[in-house]
Amino acid sequence: MELLLQKFSEVSFLSGIPSALLFVFAATLIAVSLFMFVAVNAIVAVYAERKISAFMQDRLGPMGQGVGLHAGKWGLLQTVADAIKLLIKEDIIPSLADRKLFILAPFILFIGAFIVFVGIPFNQHILVADFNIGVFYIIAMSSIGVIGIILAGYGSNNKWALYGAMRSAAQIISYEIPLALSLLTVIMLVGSLKMQDIIIAQHGLIWGILPNWFIFNNPFTFIAFFIFFISGVAEVNRTPFDLPEAESELVAGFHTEYSGMRWAFFFLAEYANMFIVAAMSAILFLGGWQSPIPGYMDSPAWGLFWFMGKAIFLIFVMMWFRWTFPRLRTDQLMQMCWKYFLPISFINILGVGLWDLWLN
Amino acid sequence: MGADIIFWMVVALTVGSAFLVVLSQNLIYSAMALLFTFMGVAGLYVFMMADFIAATQIVIYVGGILVLIIFGIMLTQRIRDVRISHTSMQRGIGGVVVALIFLGLIRMIRTSPWHLESSPEIEGTVAGIGKLLMVEYLLPFEVTSVLLLAALMGAAMLSRRGD
Numbered sequence: 001m002e003l004l005l006q007k008f009s010e011v012s013f014l015s016g017i018p019s020a021l022l023f024v025f026a027a028t029l030i031a032v033s034l035f036m037f038v039a040v041n042a043i044v045a046v047y048a049e050r051k052i053s054a055f056m057q058d059r060l061g062p063m064g065q066g067v068g069l070h071a072g073k074w075g076l077l078q079t080v081a082d083a084i085k086l087l088i089k090e091d092i093i094p095s096l097a098d099r100k101l102f103i104l105a106p107f108i109l110f111i112g113a114f115i116v117f118v119g120i121p122f123n124q125h126i127l128v129a130d131f132n133i134g135v136f137y138i139i140a141m142s143s144i145g146v147i148g149i150i151l152a153g154y155g156s157n158n159k160w161a162l163y164g165a166m167r168s169a170a171q172i173i174s175y176e177i178p179l180a181l182s183l184l185t186v187i188m189l190v191g192s193l194k195m196q197d198i199i200i201a202q203h204g205l206i207w208g209i210l211p212n213w214f215i216f217n218n219p220f221t222f223i224a225f226f227i228f229f230i231s232g233v234a235e236v237n238r239t240p241f242d243l244p245e246a247e248s249e250l251v252a253g254f255h256t257e258y259s260g261m262r263w264a265f266f267f268l269a270e271y272a273n274m275f276i277v278a279a280m281s282a283i284l285f286l287g288g289w290q291s292p293i294p295g296y297m298d299s300p301a302w303g304l305f306w307f308m309g310k311a312i313f314l315i316f317v318m319m320w321f322r323w324t325f326p327r328l329r330t331d332q333l334m335q336m337c338w339k340y341f342l343p344i345s346f347i348n349i350l351g352v353g354l355w356d357l358w359l360n
Numbered sequence: 361m362g363a364d365i366i367f368w369m370v371v372a373l374t375v376g377s378a379f380l381v382v383l384s385q386n387l388i389y390s391a392m393a394l395l396f397t398f399m400g401v402a403g404l405y406v407f408m409m410a411d412f413i414a415a416t417q418i419v420i421y422v423g424g425i426l427v428l429i430i431f432g433i434m435l436t437q438r439i440r441d442v443r444i445s446h447t448s449m450q451r452g453i454g455g456v457v458v459a460l461i462f463l464g465l466i467r468m469i470r471t472s473p474w475h476l477e478s479s480p481e482i483e484g485t486v487a488g489i490g491k492l493l494m495v496e497y498l499l500p501f502e503v504t505s506v507l508l509l510a511a512l513m514g515a516a517m518l519s520r521r522g523d
Binding site (some may be wrong): 072165 | 410
């Protein structure tokens with residue numbers, strides 16, 4: 001953001017414009033480009049998800065059909081066509097739904113996911129704002145989305161939607177705790193909440209050969225990475241934690257009554273949240289934009305490549321989960337969180353503290 | 361200049377949605393408006409350079425307390441039938457009490473010595489808060505945690521009474 005404003009001030013024909021207006025212009029530019037990123041991310045991820053699921057189940061997935069190839073070669077344009085279809089679909093609001101809440105809910109969910117992107121560093125320079133409280137900001141903003149889910153369930157005036165929303169809220173609140181606790185292990189080692197500080201602290205080698213990423217730093221952060229990632233998958237309500245939208249019991253859960261563009265916002269938010277979980281795991285435990293071979297290929301362009309590579313790999317792992325594991329029961333879900341993840345997270349924090357004291 | 365406009369927008373959001381919380385006939389709309397009030401208050405904290413408190417405000421109040429409030433509303437049977445009346449009941453006495461409190465608050469705001477800084481420096485507040493909690497205010501911090509633990513155990517005991 002500051003970099004962009006500074007670049008603006010260097011351009012001669014913009015010098016006559018007041019700084020407040022320039023600020024608004026820069027903010028709009030950033031917001032639009034982030035929105036483009038979120039939209040493209042969703043379109044590519046939906047296509048990848050359909051193809052990956054198809055290959056895992058020995059199918060072909062979306063293909064260009066017939067002579068006209070109207071969905072492109074290998075069905076590459078399938079999700080683009082789907083997006084256009086969603087845009088021109090009729091906007092249906094059930095007559096017995098709570099109209100205001102029904103309309104408001106997808107926006108709250110989407111905004112909760114969207115503003116998190118402000119704090120995510122894509123490489124050494126592409127970062128909208130490096131907050132002093134970086135990681136905490138992201139945790140705080142991603143807790144807004146759950147309100148949107150609850151309102152969607154309540155506003156739909158549909159029992160499946162309400163069940164889905166209740167399950168989702170219970171799940172998200174529960175898994176937020178091990179998520180935040182395993183994140184603390186990294187913050188204890190870095191001593192800062194700034195995103196760039198966390199990434200820079202992972203520079204260099206450890207044990208002689210491995211990159212000094214926090215996943216390799218000590219046994220406790222190694223465990224913390226897996227707790228963080230699994231809790232993150234639970235936070236975005238994906239299989240095996242997709243009880244809120246379990247299609248075999250709840251039709252589609254909290255977004256049962258939604259269609260067209262409103263439904264698309266739920267999907268945009270879900271894929272944006274997937275990216276956030278993958279990106280946060282990559283930043284906190286896998287070195288963010290740091291190259292796996294320290295000192296080589298670590299220019300800003302390569303930084304973007306490494307960061308996106310790590311994030312995309314983790315998104316692939318989430319899809320892999322989805323098409324491999326069966327859904328958990330509610331009691332298993334809660335047992336896993338409260339009886340296993342929570343105690344292990346506490347031991348992790350203690351362990352990291354002792355490790356740090358012992359080594360330093 | 362730009363910051364001023366944003367400040368007054370945040371103030372309008374906070375106060376406006378707070379009015380909605382009080383005046384809405386429907387409990388769930390009140391809860392909804394409370395979301396925007398909390399966001400507005402977090403924004404005001406940002407203007408006071410208290411970034412950590414702002415994020416904490418959102419985590420605790422939006423992510424925790426508001427979700428529990430909405431949960432409570434949804435679990436209550438026939439909540440849509442409940443009409444909250446805020447229209448009647450002893451307007452005269454109420455008005456006098458409100459006016460007195462308002463005057464008292466105004467007097468307090470006008471007379472108390474505010475610690476003003478023309479340009480507070482933006483720096484990390486997290487380390488400072490941590491040191492204060494662990495050194496100067498250690499006893500209140502620990503007492504609060506014991507209190508919360510007791511509340512937690514009490515809630516668990518109440519919910520298990522049916523067994």
